[in-house]
Amino acid sequence: MHFIKGRNVIHDFADTDENEQERVVRAIAGIDLDVKEGDFVAILGHNGSGKSTLARHLNALLKPTSGTLWVDGMNTAEEENKWKIRKGTGMVFQNPDNQIIANVVEEEVAFGPENIGVPTEEIWKRVEHALEAVGMMAYRYHSPNRLSGGQKQRIAIAGIVAMRPKCIVLDEPTAMLDPTGRREVLQTIRSLNQQEHVTVILITHHMDEVLYADQVFVMDDGKIVMQGTPKEVFSDVEQLKSYGLDVPQVTELAYELEQCGFPIKKGILRIEELEEELAALYQSGFRIPKSK
Amino acid sequence: MKNITIGQYYPTDSVIHRLDPRVKLFGTIVFLVSLFLTDHYLGYAVITVCLAAVLKLSKVPFKMLLKGLRGILILLLFSVVFNIFLVPGRELVHIWFLSITAEGIRRAIFLGIRLVYLVIGTSLMTLTTTPTDLADGLEKALRPLNKLHIPVHDITMMMSIALRFIPILMEETDKIMMAQKARGADFETGGLLKRAKALIPLFVPLFVSAIRRAIDLANAMETRCYQGGEGRTKMHPLCYQKRDKRTYCIYAGYLIAIFGINRILVAFQILPFLFA
Numbered sequence: 230m231h232f233i234k235g236r237n238v239i240h241d242f243a244d245t246d247e248n249e250q251e252r253v254v255r256a257i258a259g260i261d262l263d264v265k266e267g268d269f270v271a272i273l274g275h276n277g278s279g280k281s282t283l284a285r286h287l288n289a290l291l292k293p294t295s296g297t298l299w300v301d302g303m304n305t306a307e308e309e310n311k312w313k314i315r316k317g318t319g320m321v322f323q324n325p326d327n328q329i330i331a332n333v334v335e336e337e338v339a340f341g342p343e344n345i346g347v348p349t350e351e352i353w354k355r356v357e358h359a360l361e362a363v364g365m366m367a368y369r370y371h372s373p374n375r376l377s378g379g380q381k382q383r384i385a386i387a388g389i390v391a392m393r394p395k396c397i398v399l400d401e402p403t404a405m406l407d408p409t410g411r412r413e414v415l416q417t418i419r420s421l422n423q424q425e426h427v428t429v430i431l432i433t434h435h436m437d438e439v440l441y442a443d444q445v446f447v448m449d450d451g452k453i454v455m456q457g458t459p460k461e462v463f464s465d466v467e468q469l470k471s472y473g474l475d476v477p478q479v480t481e482l483a484y485e486l487e488q489c490g491f492p493i494k495k496g497i498l499r500i501e502e503l504e505e506e507l508a509a510l511y512q513s514g515f516r517i518p519k520s521k
Numbered sequence: 522m523k524n525i526t527i528g529q530y531y532p533t534d535s536v537i538h539r540l541d542p543r544v545k546l547f548g549t550i551v552f553l554v555s556l557f558l559t560d561h562y563l564g565y566a567v568i569t570v571c572l573a574a575v576l577k578l579s580k581v582p583f584k585m586l587l588k589g590l591r592g593i594l595i596l597l598l599f600s601v602v603f604n605i606f607l608v609p610g611r612e613l614v615h616i617w618f619l620s621i622t623a624e625g626i627r628r629a630i631f632l633g634i635r636l637v638y639l640v641i642g643t644s645l646m647t648l649t650t651t652p653t654d655l656a657d658g659l660e661k662a663l664r665p666l667n668k669l670h671i672p673v674h675d676i677t678m679m680m681s682i683a684l685r686f687i688p689i690l691m692e693e694t695d696k697i698m699m700a701q702k703a704r705g706a707d708f709e710t711g712g713l714l715k716r717a718k719a720l721i722p723l724f725v726p727l728f729v730s731a732i733r734r735a736i737d738l739a740n741a742m743e744t745r746c747y748q749g750g751e752g753r754t755k756m757h758p759l760c761y762q763k764r765d766k767r768t769y770c771i772y773a774g775y776l777i778a779i780f781g782i783n784r785i786l787v788a789f790q791i792l793p794f795l796f797a
């Protein structure tokens with residue numbers, strides 16, 4: 230049973246161009262999508278490839294122009310499912326400032342549960358648990374304005390966690406953060422996935438954030454063009470590059486070495502892997518080919 | 522912008538801080554009513570004593586309040602001066618075409634006291650109540666207005682969101698200002714018109730960014746199932762404690778005292794003698 234299931238999902242935006250002419254932008258052009266419950270899915274794609282549009286569909290913020298999308302067995306196009314879907318699927322956005330509503334951290338985390346009518350005592354429990362889960366308990370009574378970007382983003386995540394969702398969709402949550410903030414947020418996301426078994430859909434531009442995913446989708450021009458485990462996806466460096474994407478540095482190095490004639494296996498993601506691979510090569514008596 | 526006290530919270534723990542926000546809102550109204558009911562020195566003496574007592578209890582330093590007064594200094598001066606010179610009555614001094622009357626001095630003093638106390642009273646409320654509490658209090662206190670189809674919850678929600686975004690937009694204004702200055706914009710020199718014009722490249726990007734933020738925030742609120750005030754629960758529901766009820770009793774006593782003094786003085790016609 231798939232938690233998210235999409236069949237030929239298409240989304241058109243009506244837009245006007247520079248000459249005031251009406252035109253249609255096809256942001257999603259026929260996507261078939263299957264995500265298992267509890268999976269960590271990463272979505273890659275260059276700017277304008279339709280990632281955010283897809284993310285908004287998973288939360289019923291947008292409805293498909295045609296095709297059908299089911300989240301937790303509910304059709305997102307049906308109005309009566311809207312709030313149930315949003316209750317079960319939380320969303321974290323890119324800009325940490327623009328998604329915080331309250332003036333105190335704990336009230337911010339309580340906002341979602343308050344909206345869905347959770348009784349007061351239960352809210353308290355959930356807020357404490359959520360703040361614990363993202364490691365921000367110490368900032369409970371602080372004003373969100375004084376926190377760092379990474380901390381704000383963790384509060385935003387806590388606000389979703391407190392709603393007890395089955396799935397969290399994160400749209401480039403680390404794009405505006407420094408390396409420390411990124412690490413904090415990524416760790417939080419991973420631990421949610423592993424400890425609380427929340428299905429995670431992470432949209433990102435950072436290749437190193439993809440390595441922990443169970444599944445990677447690569448989007449281009451509104452379509453999913455590559456799909457598989459990180460290893461599978463990163464084995465095809467050329468194809469990835471043709472979609473305007475980078476690969477992790479190690480993968481790049483391994484790829485270049487292979488191009489130079491080293492018989493190295495494809496899809497190397499970690500430094501240790503490449504190390505082993507090279508050591509094995511050396512032991513087997515392989516020497517640098519002179520020709521190139 | 523930095524010396525606006527109204528709307529600023531002074532974090533400390535005091536009896537006043539702990540009161541229910543509705544009690545404080547109502548208290549502020551009672552205080553304002555009493556200010557405008559009173560028309561003689563004895564009444565103001567009573568009000569002053571009460572205000573001083575509340576100030577002491579609130580642990581808010583007097584300096585904070587003075588800062589708030591700076592904002593109304595000009596208004597205060599204007600109204601006092603106008604009253605001294607323009608109120609007709611028994612003439613005391615005559616300078617050129619202006620005359621100072623006993624009536625005028627009395628009115629000016631009362632007006633000054635009213636204005637100053639008004640600012641102190643309202644600042645005391647905001648200094649001792651967090652914005653969130655204030656919005657919650659307003660929402661609950663004004664709930665009857667829902668029957669008149671006034672969207673009380675929406676209004677208070679907007680209030681608290683505005684409060685959250687004020688510092689963010691201020692910071693943004695600074696950033697845009699610096700960016701425009703780096704491009705050679707000049708905000709400081711020139712006549713009024715020129716300076717007003719210089720503000721356009723400041724406000725346009727600020728507006729665009731504010732709207733973008735608003736769209737983002739609306740999305741974030743919707744994904745978190747915000748559907749207005751209906752069916753919402755609260756992490757900190759407001760409910761009256763014993764101390765709140767006692768405070769309401771004090772209000773009643775206070776109003777009766779002020780009203781009583783007023784009545785007695787009028788009844789015995791003491792007013793004209795006191796200031797004749």
Ligand SMILES: Nc1ncnc2c1ncn2[C@@H]1O[C@H](COP(=O)(O)OP(=O)(O)OP(=O)(O)O)[C@@H](O)[C@H]1O
Nearest residue numbers: 242243244254256275276277278279280281282283
């Ligand atoms: N509200 C809208 N109205 C019209 N066109 C839109 C709208 N939102 C997105 N688009 C268009 O849809 C396409 C996909 O946009 P989307 O935001 O989904 O891309 P993205 O992959 O998230 O890009 P980025 O990496 O920059 O976030 C783009 O061509 C964009 O211009």
Ligand SMILES: [Mg+2]
Nearest residue numbers: 280281282400
């Ligand atoms: Mg996007």
